[in-house]
Amino acid sequence: LGHIDPHAAAGAPAITPAGKAAYWMPFTANRQFKEAPRLVSGADGMFFRTPDGREVLDSIAGLWCVNAGHNRPRIVEAIQRQAAELDFAPPFNMGHPKAFELAERLVQLTPPGLDKVFFANSGSEAVESALKIALAYHRARGEGTRTRLIGRERGYHGVNFGGISVGGMVGNRKVFGAMVAGVDHLRHTHDPARNAYSVGQPAHGAELADDLERLVALHDASTIAAVIVEPVAGSTGVLVPPQGYLQRLREICDRHGILLIFDEVITGFGRLGAPFAATRFGVTPDLMTCAKGITNGCVPMGAVFARDAIYEAFMTGPEHLIEFPHGYTYSGHPLACAAALGTLDTYAEEDLLTRGSRLEPMFAQAVHSLRGLPHVIDIRNLGFVGGIELEPRPGEPGKRAFSVFLDCWEQGVLIRTTGDTIALSPPLIIEEAQLQRVIDTVAAAIRRVA
Ligand code: PLP
Numbered sequence: 351l352g353h354i355d356p357h358a359a360a361g362a363p364a365i366t367p368a369g370k371a372a373y374w375m376p377f378t379a380n381r382q383f384k385e386a387p388r389l390v391s392g393a394d395g396m397f398f399r400t401p402d403g404r405e406v407l408d409s410i411a412g413l414w415c416v417n418a419g420h421n422r423p424r425i426v427e428a429i430q431r432q433a434a435e436l437d438f439a440p441p442f443n444m445g446h447p448k449a450f451e452l453a454e455r456l457v458q459l460t461p462p463g464l465d466k467v468f469f470a471n472s473g474s475e476a477v478e479s480a481l482k483i484a485l486a487y488h489r490a491r492g493e494g495t496r497t498r499l500i501g502r503e504r505g506y507h508g509v510n511f512g513g514i515s516v517g518g519m520v521g522n523r524k525v526f527g528a529m530v531a532g533v534d535h536l537r538h539t540h541d542p543a544r545n546a547y548s549v550g551q552p553a554h555g556a557e558l559a560d561d562l563e564r565l566v567a568l569h570d571a572s573t574i575a576a577v578i579v580e581p582v583a584g585s586t587g588v589l590v591p592p593q594g595y596l597q598r599l600r601e602i603c604d605r606h607g608i609l610l611i612f613d614e615v616i617t618g619f620g621r622l623g624a625p626f627a628a629t630r631f632g633v634t635p636d637l638m639t640c641a642k643g644i645t646n647g648c649v650p651m652g653a654v655f656a657r658d659a660i661y662e663a664f665m666t667g668p669e670h671l672i673e674f675p676h677g678y679t680y681s682g683h684p685l686a687c688a689a690a691l692g693t694l695d696t697y698a699e700e701d702l703l704t705r706g707s708r709l710e711p712m713f714a715q716a717v718h719s720l721r722g723l724p725h726v727i728d729i730r731n732l733g734f735v736g737g738i739e740l741e742p743r744p745g746e747p748g749k750r751a752f753s754v755f756l757d758c759w760e761q762g763v764l765i766r767t768t769g770d771t772i773a774l775s776p777p778l779i780i781e782e783a784q785l786q787r788v789i790d791t792v793a794a795a796i797r798r799v800a
């Protein structure tokens with residue numbers, strides 16, 4: 351792991367002007383990127399490799415997904431074998447054994463009661479699926495007035511219409527205009543005045559969950575289908591829930607028959623030192639989404655876990671009819687299932703789903719060591735996620751952090767920034783010396799940019 355043969359990169363094809371012109375890149379400042387492209391053409395263990403043979407230490411697990419590190423033999427072999435054996439299986443009124451095997455293995459990892467799993471191909475699709483299950487569940491039980499969906503400010507739930515409607519990442523919403531109707535938001539839980547530099551869960555703010563009671567008072571519980579939150583908001587800057595907040599949200603949902611959805615696309619599969627955030631916090635939602643780490647990022651896959659009672663509510667009516675008219679051509683794709691099974695084997699063999707809890711004190715100490723550097727105004731952490739927030743440059747939000755990102759890239763470390771927060775989420779196999787290199791590189795970059 352981590353040894354890259356620099357010669358392996360020789361001859362990696364450069365991108366052509368025609369390629370640059372043709373490719374409309376996602377979530378990228380296209381014009382700026384194409385001036386000075388940052389490319390990777392290989393990866394192994396903790397490192398990416400660039401076409402010109404540089405090694406780049408991956409401190410963000412690709413994009414919160416490569417939890418076991420890159421190029422893991424069990425996963426690679428599983429995908430290769432599967433591609434030769436069964437490349438595709440129609441998912442409509444058909445199946446293939448690996449999807450069932452994967453379902454069985456996955457529900458062994460979820461909190462008791464979350465024993466059904468529905469497959470999608472991404473986090474965004476998992477979110478849409480969960481929202482639709484919530485709406486259809488209430489209708490199936492004769493409570494069709496429950497149509498309102500509640501999200502949270504500074505939430506990120508992918509990019510499809512349901513997800514951006516319940517989401518609270520302002521930049522991802524405001525350019526589109528129309529959203530799904532009948533959506534409200536809880537306030538976000540970030541409170542720098544009371545909780546700056548919290549190590550682990552902040553002490554203050556559990557009462558923010560009572561926003562849900564206010565919405566119940568406003569709309570009546572009989573109109574509310576579900577509330578969706580990320581247990582730890584990742585993409586909007588690593589916002590860790592205050593102590594007691596998720597428990598309180600659970601209690602309010604129970605009181606009013608509202609489904610609680612955890613979006614665990616980032617927090618699932620060991621990121622917080624437990625298989626899921628639900629496990630770590632001891633709060634079991636009614637529906638739980640995941641993606642990313644389910645296949646170690648190797649093949650697109652997302653999933654929704656549901657309580658038995660939710661599944662059972664659909665199992666009525668004529669038995670030859672499809673109970674839930676929803677699914678994707680690639681739901682439970684054989685390659686994704688094979689990759690996921692190889693991933694679960696790798697996690698189990700190396701005890702990765704709980705490694706984050708054993709190393710959390712070390713990780714926390716490392717990220718909080720950046721306190722006091724120029725323009726650092728807050729640091730947050732939980733499990734193997736850390737956020738270092740910088741003071742924005744006046745009139746140029748996000749630019750300071752982006753400059754730090756570029757500097758780190760030049761120094762051979764890949765970090766991620768969101769707004770003016772640097773988010774670190776390394777593969778769970780990271781070694782202490784590698785983490786120290788990340789921290790030293792980020793510190794030097796912050797100083798240089800200042
Ligand atoms: N939900 C959460 C919490 C996420 O963090 C993400 C992606 O980062 C998504 C949903 C969307 O996942 P995808 O990009 O796979 O569609």
